[in-house]
Amino acid sequence: MPKMNMVQAINSAMATMMEKDPKVVVFGEDVGYFGGVFRATEHLQAKFGVNRCFDTPITEGGIVAAAIGMGAYGLRPVVEVQFADYIYPAMDQLVSEAARMRYRSAGEYYAPMVVRSPYGGGIYGGQTHSQSPESLFTHVVGLKTVIPSTPYDAKGLLIASIEDDDPVIFLEPKRLYTGPFGGHSDEGVKAWAAFPASEVPEGYYSIPLGKAAIVRPGQAVTVICYGTMVHVSMAAVQETGIDAEVIDLRSLVPLDIDTIVESVKKTGRCVVVHEATRTSGFGAELSALIQEHCFYRLEAPIERVTGYDTPYPHAFEWQYFPGPKRVGEALRRAVEA
Amino acid sequence: MPKSVAKSGTAARHNSALQLKFPTPPARPGEDPDYSKLALSAPGEVRRPAVDTKPEDMRDLAYSLIRVMDDDGKPVGPWNSDIPVEILKKGLRYMVLTRVYDDRMYRAQRQGKTSFYIKCTGEEAISVAAALALEPDDMCFTAYRQQGIYLTREYPLLTMMGQIYSNTLDPLKGRQMPIMYSAREKSIFTISGNLTTQYPQAVGWAMASAMSGDTRIASTWVGDGSTAEGDFHYALTLAAVYHAPVILNIVNNQWAISSFQGIAGGEEAPFAARGIGYGLPALRVDGNDFLAVYAATQWAAERARASLGATVIELFTYRTEGHSTSDDPSRYRSTEEGKKWPLGDPIDRLMKHLIKRGVWSEKEHAAMEEELVTWVKSTQKEAEAAGTLGQGKTASPKTMFEDVFKEPDWRQRRQRQEAGF
Numbered sequence: 001m002p003k004m005n006m007v008q009a010i011n012s013a014m015a016t017m018m019e020k021d022p023k024v025v026v027f028g029e030d031v032g033y034f035g036g037v038f039r040a041t042e043h044l045q046a047k048f049g050v051n052r053c054f055d056t057p058i059t060e061g062g063i064v065a066a067a068i069g070m071g072a073y074g075l076r077p078v079v080e081v082q083f084a085d086y087i088y089p090a091m092d093q094l095v096s097e098a099a100r101m102r103y104r105s106a107g108e109y110y111a112p113m114v115v116r117s118p119y120g121g122g123i124y125g126g127q128t129h130s131q132s133p134e135s136l137f138t139h140v141v142g143l144k145t146v147i148p149s150t151p152y153d154a155k156g157l158l159i160a161s162i163e164d165d166d167p168v169i170f171l172e173p174k175r176l177y178t179g180p181f182g183g184h185s186d187e188g189v190k191a192w193a194a195f196p197a198s199e200v201p202e203g204y205y206s207i208p209l210g211k212a213a214i215v216r217p218g219q220a221v222t223v224i225c226y227g228t229m230v231h232v233s234m235a236a237v238q239e240t241g242i243d244a245e246v247i248d249l250r251s252l253v254p255l256d257i258d259t260i261v262e263s264v265k266k267t268g269r270c271v272v273v274h275e276a277t278r279t280s281g282f283g284a285e286l287s288a289l290i291q292e293h294c295f296y297r298l299e300a301p302i303e304r305v306t307g308y309d310t311p312y313p314h315a316f317e318w319q320y321f322p323g324p325k326r327v328g329e330a331l332r333r334a335v336e337a
Numbered sequence: 338m339p340k341s342v343a344k345s346g347t348a349a350r351h352n353s354a355l356q357l358k359f360p361t362p363p364a365r366p367g368e369d370p371d372y373s374k375l376a377l378s379a380p381g382e383v384r385r386p387a388v389d390t391k392p393e394d395m396r397d398l399a400y401s402l403i404r405v406m407d408d409d410g411k412p413v414g415p416w417n418s419d420i421p422v423e424i425l426k427k428g429l430r431y432m433v434l435t436r437v438y439d440d441r442m443y444r445a446q447r448q449g450k451t452s453f454y455i456k457c458t459g460e461e462a463i464s465v466a467a468a469l470a471l472e473p474d475d476m477c478f479t480a481y482r483q484q485g486i487y488l489t490r491e492y493p494l495l496t497m498m499g500q501i502y503s504n505t506l507d508p509l510k511g512r513q514m515p516i517m518y519s520a521r522e523k524s525i526f527t528i529s530g531n532l533t534t535q536y537p538q539a540v541g542w543a544m545a546s547a548m549s550g551d552t553r554i555a556s557t558w559v560g561d562g563s564t565a566e567g568d569f570h571y572a573l574t575l576a577a578v579y580h581a582p583v584i585l586n587i588v589n590n591q592w593a594i595s596s597f598q599g600i601a602g603g604e605e606a607p608f609a610a611r612g613i614g615y616g617l618p619a620l621r622v623d624g625n626d627f628l629a630v631y632a633a634t635q636w637a638a639e640r641a642r643a644s645l646g647a648t649v650i651e652l653f654t655y656r657t658e659g660h661s662t663s664d665d666p667s668r669y670r671s672t673e674e675g676k677k678w679p680l681g682d683p684i685d686r687l688m689k690h691l692i693k694r695g696v697w698s699e700k701e702h703a704a705m706e707e708e709l710v711t712w713v714k715s716t717q718k719e720a721e722a723a724g725t726l727g728q729g730k731t732a733s734p735k736t737m738f739e740d741v742f743k744e745p746d747w748r749q750r751r752q753r754q755e756a757g758f
Contacts, residue, residue, distance in 0.1 A: 030595045034596075037664075058565045058566060058601070061567050062567075089566060124452035124453070279748065309752060313511060315731045320737065
């Protein structure tokens with residue numbers, strides 16, 4: 001089976017779907033001839049022609065709006081917003097239009113589309129290239145929000161997102177593009193090729209949205225995470241030796257509530273981890289859900305490990321980043337409570 | 338197939354299958370750029386209307402190109418505004434300083450001393466001439482390629498380098514990526530990093546100045562690519578409606594990362610012409626001609642100061658280097674393009690002009706260059722002694738919890754304690 005890093009897997013997902021379905025089109029800033037600033041759309045224009053993969057002006061609002069129009073026509077646009085930090089000019093189109101078109105027209109119109117966007121820190125991108133805005137989208141009913149953590153998942157989830165009839169925000173943890181990252185900034189990048197999750201089938205397969213992955217079964221505490229934080233959490237589990245059950249959500253909306261509830265009822269303890277700022281982050285929703293579903297089985301307060309409630313600082317990236325040390329401390333508090 | 342797919346009706350249409358245009362640049366890697374189709378006005382050819390001319394009576398200026406220096410460096414035509422030699426010499430000095438500074442900081446990034454850098458090579462006249470034509474307290478809302486304004490307004494070199502290294506000298510406390518300076522003391526607005534967001538803010542600032550009976554005007558810069566953002570159109574609309582005292586500069590350097598200016602609509606009409614639809618006067622200027630940039634800025638400033646309203650200025654230039662240190666332009670454009678740019682290099686051209694006038698010499702130029710290189714290098718040494726990125730020589734990490742609000746709320750206080758700072 002071919003080995004792919006996450007960028008290659010994402011590229012392969014788009015190529016597979018463009019091959020399979022002539023309605024799939026790809027566009028965004030620098031995605032055409034150049035193949036994207038992270039190379040995710042490399043060769044797609046050469047392979048499928050400029051009518052199926054093209055460069056757009058720097059107009060995120062325009063890109064998303066055009067995707068809605070194309071989706072309404074019957075195409076399946078997959079657009080790239082170069083950094084999640086650049087997505088805000090498109091918010092009106094996403095919140096007021098893409099998310100509600102089906103509802104307001106009673107199903108007469110809808111706009112299938114995927115908005116791909118690299119998110120998260122760890123590359124010294126400062127406040128304009130490091131944000132994790134997922135909870136802005138999970139708060140909007142009518143949008144789906146998907147975040148992969150491995151090359152294999154990235155391809156399968158992206159294909160499912162492209163095939164989905166509703167708008168999907170597909171956030172790609174850019175720190176994981178070339179290799180997994182456990183949060184130790186002083187260690188070099190380990191390429192994906194050394195890990196089984198880099199074995200990605202060449203052709204079509206999909207991973208259903210709304211199905212979490214238990215990446216490590218355990219008994220002592222449940223860790224709920226997604227994206228980059230899956231690897232950070234795994235590092236923390238290894239370093240603390242705590243027998244944690246680590247759940248990679250893979251999609252935040254739809255959410256695999258059953259897997260979460262089953263696990264927390266089993267362990268009685270839970271740590272929620274995300275890189276995004278804490279207040280009104282997705283961890284708040286998870287904590288509330290666990291409290292609603294598992295209150296009488298909880299044996300410790302639910303812990304949240306998150307980014308601090310400040311913008312992402314350039315020089316203090318590693319003081320800000322919720323690394324394995326902070327996750328490990330939360331794990332200990334949870335099991336010792 | 339989704340049921341929203343439009344099915345054509347029974348009525349026969351008379352048109353054949355529809356198709357789109359996808360713009361392609363003049364040359365890709367390995368190809369020879371062809372500049373023969375560039376419609377360049379001759380130096381001195383474009384008229385200079387009085388500043389109180391009605392915008393509808395000078396629409397031609399958006400479609401021509403204001404040039405002052407001819408190929409020999411001789412100033413010609415109505416836009417030759419007899420700029421004092423001392424100002425021109427200053428202009429040359431600051432342009433060279435900008436290039437030397439860029440060169441040193443770029444190398445520092447390549448040596449791993451910082452995370453990122455953006456050069457403005459070939460575009461120095463755009464910043465430096467504007468900064469000299471404006472009053473020192475006119476407010477500048479720059480994009481990230483106008484470092485020449487900081488240098489011309491003599492924002493301390495050491496402080497700028499501190500920002501690049503995110504070290505203890507960085508007044509922004511390491512919070513921003515390199516090149517996103519902020520210099521209120523020099524009437525330069527904090528650079529965001531997001532594109533075009535500050536363009537309409539400049540209009541708001543200019544409106545506030547007029548609403549307050551102030552005399553200061555504002556000037557703002559955006560790239561050709563960024564004119565596609567909605568913010569660009571907010572700015573032009575508001576500036577036109579209220580006759581805001583603001584200069585709206587569009588730096589058309591031909592490339593937005595890998596997208597040539599045609600992707601932003603530049604093949605359909607010049608960027609300057611976007612002003613026309615809003616009823617704004619629009620000048621299109623050779624951005625590599627210091628004298629032309631200076632004269633156009635002066636003209637627009639005079640209009641703004643007379644409460645005649647805003648002016649759009651397209652500065653036609655070429656991005657000689659990559660977009661940033663994260664970019665590799667050889668993957669998407671011809672390396673010959675920059676070398677063959679028909680409007681030359683702004684520093685060479687102003688130098689030639691001054692030599693031709695007999696007020697400058699190659700020897701003096703070389704001596705000045707050497708002096709500036711020495712100064713920048715020694716300042717760099719001093720800056721690096723205060724730390725380079727990743728060495729831990731920074732403001733205190735506890736400062737990252739400050740300035741979220743005027744006063745931190747309980748969250749920042751508590752999180753700072755938890756972080757152990």
